[in-house]
Amino acid sequence: MFTGIVQGIATVEEITTAPGLNTFVIRLPDDKVGGVTIGASVAINGTCLTVTRQDGNALYFDAMQETLRLTTLGRLEPGDEINFERAARIGDEIGGHLLSGHIHTTATIVEILRPENNVTLWFEVPDEWTRYIFPKGYIAINGASLTIGEVQGNRFNVHLIPETLRATTFGKATEGDEVNIEIDSQTQTIVDTLARMGYDQPPMSP
Incomplete structure (x- = not known):
């Protein structure tokens, strides 16, 4: 499990491509690899x-074809920067919301607004996922736990403070970038449960 509090920015150093599998070599900051063991989970x-595998502060990860298809990882290139978070431990503070690290879909940044001292990012998601996106609800974008601002059709925005821009790759985001989306699990459970009970159906005309 993860908390959605990004622990830093890492760099993709090397990618080895094989049929149905990509191996990523990702270099983390020196002070973020203490206690890493083979088999540990890291959100990329x-x-x-x-x-x-570990070689100093360079960690090796394998991503299967299904992961590459469902996420943006298949479009990473050497030199790209990524958000990372090591798995939460019992007793860690949950500063964001609980995440599984299982990506539901991807979204595209369609607009970036830069009012004084903050940034607003607008995202566009596939229509079938809009049912889980509500103003003031939780969402994870590239591993960062964020609060949804406004929702307009299949678009929504988030408002980012300077600290979030500093600690994540959002500080260098550009329009057209694709991002990974994990829907809040509690929201998904409630929406799906109501749908099974028939509460998602439009009211019948008199």
């Missing part, structure tokens, strides 16, 4: 991957 742009 919100995607839970397993450490298969």
